[in-house]
Amino acid sequence: MPSPEAHAKIAVAAQPRVNVRPAVNVLFFGDVVGGVATDQIIFNLAKMRDQHRVDIVIVNAENCAPTGLGMTTKQVEALLDAGVDLITGGNHSWDSPDSVDALANPKVIRPLNLCDGVPGRGIAWLDHAGETVTVLNLADACAMKSVRATAGKFRPAYSAWREADRRGTVIVDYHGDHVLEKQIFARAVDGQAAAVLGTHTHEATRALHILPGGTALVSDVGMTGPDGGVQGFAYDGFVAGLTTVGDPFAPPLPSPLDGPIVLGAVLLEIEAGRTTRIQRITEWPPA
Known part of the structure; x- marks a missing residue:
């Protein structure tokens, strides 16, 4: 999750200009x-x-x-x-x-x-x-x-x-x-x-x-998306693919995690x- 500092507004003073859109x-x-x-x-x-x-x-x-x-x-x-x-x-x-x-x-x-x-x-x-x-x-x-x-x-x-x-x-x-x-x-x-x-x-x-x-x-x-997994997905399948065949993306691909939505x-x-x-x-x- 981003740090609290990232939530702060960043502002730049607008420059005066004619025919403002x-x-x-x-x-x-x-x-x-x-x-x-x-x-x-x-x-x-x-x-x-x-x-x-x-x-x-x-x-x-x-x-x-x-x-x-x-x-x-x-x-x-x-x-x-x-x-x-x-x-x-x-x-x-x-x-x-x-x-x-x-x-x-x-x-x-x-x-x-x-x-x-x-x-x-x-x-x-x-x-x-x-x-x-x-x-x-x-x-x-x-x-x-x-x-x-x-x-x-x-x-x-x-x-x-x-x-x-x-x-x-x-x-x-x-x-x-x-x-x-x-x-x-x-x-x-x-x-x-x-x-x-x-x-x-x-x-x-x-x-x-x-x-x-x-x-x-x-x-x-x-x-x-769902928090707590790998990019929003359940991580078990990725880990199994990596540890068994050396490929985290080996089928079957996992589904989105059942977790709170960030x-x-x-x-x-x-x-x-x-x-x-x-x-x-x-x-x-x-x-």
């Missing part, structure tokens, strides 16, 4: 693991929107299926019906049998830095008070290396960024293993993106950054395309 508050949930965690978001989202004065909700739901692997149309539609504005993904976006149908939803995106022919899209444009908010989903090579649906179709994240149709306020979900890559990318786009939000490891990083150009950087937002999310306050405040959200609303 509408401010926008964005609530971003890190990797959601399993059906129980999905239901927890659905149950609490309206309260959270009111409590934090949220304008846009983005959820990385590549693990929202009841198995914890992939996204089903049922779970996706339930999240959207509950008030989620956009769903992002990663290497597990294609795991479910109905993944192609889930990815066909215009409010669902997956990593953009893939060649043509891979189901889904990697960019979306939202509207807030007449202002366009562009959301890009990117991934690093390590996260995508074992994905059959994208084999041989991966391309560098920065190349996809340069070619993307970025309008207005820009937010990036960077799905990857390597903190170094996420930090370098954020420095490269500082002042061009409002936020670079890391996902994939399920482990929340302590530091919350606002770079000089106004780009928020979180190396990993963390997980919204909340891994961040709240961004963005003005004129720059983040002015960022804070971790780790507590569900009171019952």
Whole structure:
């Protein structure tokens, strides 16, 4: 769990500017693991929107299926019906049998830095008070290396960024293993993106950054899922695979753990395309 220091707000004084665009508050949930965690978001989202004065909700739901692997149309539609504005993904976006149908939803995106022919899209444009908010989903090579649906179709994240149709306020979900890559990318786009939000490891990083150009950087937002296991899953199967055949991922794969649901999310306050405040959200609303 992140330390108490990570919960504190980080603020940067907004610079005076002409033709100020509408401010926008964005609530971003890190990797959601399993059906129980999905239901927890659905149950609490309206309260959270009111409590934090949220304008846009983005959820990385590549693990929202009841198995914890992939996204089903049922779970996706339930999240959207509950008030989620956009769903992002990663290497597990294609795991479910109905993944192609889930990815066909215009409010669902997956990593953009893939060649043509891979189901889904990697960019979306939202509207807030007449202002366009562009959301890009990117991934690093390590996260995508074992994905059959994208084999041989991966391309560098920065190349996809340069070619993307970025309008207005820009937010990036960077799905990857390597903190170094996420930090370098954020420095490269500082002042061009409002936020670079890391996902994939399920482990929340302590530091919350606002770079000089106004780009928020979180190396990993963390997980919204069962606490006490391995990335939200029961650990027995992983341990058995490691100790018997030397492969923790040997079948059968474990299911999400039956445990309390931890909340891994961040709240961004963005003005004129720059983040002015960022804070971790780790507590569900009171019952």
